[in-house]
Amino acid sequence: MAKKYKSKINKIRAFALSLIFIGIIIMYGGIFFLKKPMVMSIFMIIGFLFIIASTVVYFWIGMLSTKAVQVVCPTCGKGTKILGRVDMCMHCNETLTLDPSLEGKEFDENYNRKMNVSEEKR
Template sequence: MIWASKINKVRTLALLLTFLGIGVMYFGFVWPGWMVFFLFLGILVIFSSVGLYFWIGILSLQAVQVECPKCGRMTKILGKVDQCPYCKVYLSLDPAHAPKDSTSSANAVSGSETESSESAT
């Protein structure tokens, strides 16, 4: 999918289900004898889309809102690990599930600078 966060992925799926339901209803014009069947089938798909929108809306209300450390925008986290929808960086509230970042290389660079400044004195 184009967007990264779980909320946006589910919303995109619900939107695709809406279009699929409308497309299924159009099959009734291709086979007029089956028009009522395709109408009800399309309505069921659209109702499932509405249910999915309702469910992700409830989850979105309960999601934890955090500030992305990379881009500084506010985003919501579903589950233990999620992605920022703007900059695609992985976010986690649990340190055990936090993705590895380049802080160790930054510490190595700052450590080598302090070692060289200590040896110079």
């Protein structure tokens, strides 16, 4: 079974959105403790912290997105952003790279990791 890849920006945005939903669910869980205000307050504070964490992640990906290289996807013709050496098109999930040594190779997220000195010599 082939692994489904998504662009890095979309992965991080999906993570931030999940933090919002998790925070709301935790806060909603606090309603079940109406007779114990301290426990209810703890649930509300933890849920609020998840929502604040989501805000931080959205801000971070927004700043990261401004530094991303914008390209036009050769498959769908739409503009997309590339983070790292390889990434996927945000619209059609086509493999994109700006590194000529990686053109034609099968997509691997490990191409974006920094290589050790021993790996560079290979």
